[in-house]
Amino acid sequence: MSIIKDPSLAKEGLKKIDWVRQHEFMPVLTDIAEQLSKERPFEGMRIAISIHLEAKTAYLALVLKAGGADVYATGCNPLSTRDDIAAALDSLGVNVFAVHGADAQTYEDHLIAALSCKPHIIVDDGGDFVSLLHGKCPEYAENLIGGCEETTTGILRLKQRVREGSLRFPMMAVNDANSKHLFDNRYGTGQSVWDGIMNSTNLLVAGKTVVVAGYGWCGRGIAMRAKGMGARVVVTEIDPFKALEACMDGYSAMKMDDAAAVGDIFVTATGCKRVITKKHFEKMKNNAVLANAGHFDVEIDKNDLMELSDSVEERRPFIEGYHLKDGRTLNLLSEGRLVNITAGNGHPADIMDMSFAIQAQCCRYIAENAGKLENTLYDIPENIDNSVALIKLAAMGAGIDELDEDQKKYLFG
Secondary structure, three states: OOEOOOHHHHHHHHHHHHHHOOOOOOHHHHHHHHHHHHHOOOOOOEEEEEEOOOHHHHHHHHHHHHOOOEEEEEEOOOOOOOHHHHHHHHHOOOEEEOOOOOOHHHHHHHHHHHHOOOOOEEEEOOOHHHHHHHOOOHHHHOOOOEEEEOOHHHHHHHHHHHHHOOOOOOEEEHHHOHHHHHHHHHHHHHHHHHHHHHHHHOOOOOOOEEEEEOOOHHHHHHHHHHHHOOOEEEEEOOOHHHHHHHHHOOOEEOOHHHHOOOOOEEEEOOOOOOOEOHHHHOOOOOOOEEEEOOOOOOOEOHHHHHHOEEEEEEEEOOEEEEEEOOOOEEEEEHHHOEHHHHOOOOOOHHHHHHHHHHHHHHHHHHHHOOOOOOOOEEOOOHHHHHHHHHHHHHHOOOOOOOOOHHHHHHHHO
């Protein structure tokens, strides 16, 4: 039933999954996996997941399967799918519909194939499942009791549907959980983006001017790691408070119009479209590097870049050199898609431990509250969020104090 590139790749994929699922790397998800395998809250349910199909997310799929679910997995970005991981999941009984490098139509066909199981729960990453269930294939939502959304971009799309009153089923805002955005977005993105950039370019970061577009949690992490490696960091923002925060964190805040002329490496992390466009390309240094850390490949305007160019060539794996008509070359990484997961290894396993633990727990929450939730976007319950943080602290050999009754009365009355 699966659609994958090559089943013979499974052996390599299994090695990668075995590496990340070790308790020392992903202790919270492992703890939850043990609970779910005993209690099997998803027995008789189908869960469809649209995720970056690599080793850590494969482990999440297997945890949901251990909880009794029949799991249907597809990608959320055609360049982030790892064919060996897809083959490994297929060999372990997960229904997989994903091939690395699929064109736009094939990618959508795979999404629809995963949804055709008429799932009870969905796990979305960027909103493609939700979009299809409200558009091309609403009939596949007939059994749906709820779902989870992993990313900032997906949450923004869901909030718009809530404002319009058009959301057809309950969704959980996983990205907004403290256990997710404070750690995954900041420390995970901060490390993995530079892993992807350095892996593809083999260039020094120290001494360069790095322009980070967007100072949300992802932008904070990218800027922090760039500074730590010796870069001069410029932040561009539309929010005056975030720009002030960037200044007080030791960075410069500029308009992109001005930053374009001084940057050596540009990283977008806004969730918006057309952040870097023709007027910016026209000012950039020869051999400037352009990378995107937002979910979709719309932040760096590739149409404008092509319009300014005489030719495009692959200069290194994951690097396209756009040779401009004025003699300069601009280097676009990973076709403007997520650089950390396409040119790098994605977020570290021990940071995704918390994010995927939240995902698994939210799926359980949805299953246990079937029929009780309204068609809106829900924040993550505080007890679920806190439980993940406490398990992670314990695994790290850390702990926290607790208030006694007198202190609680003093603080809360």
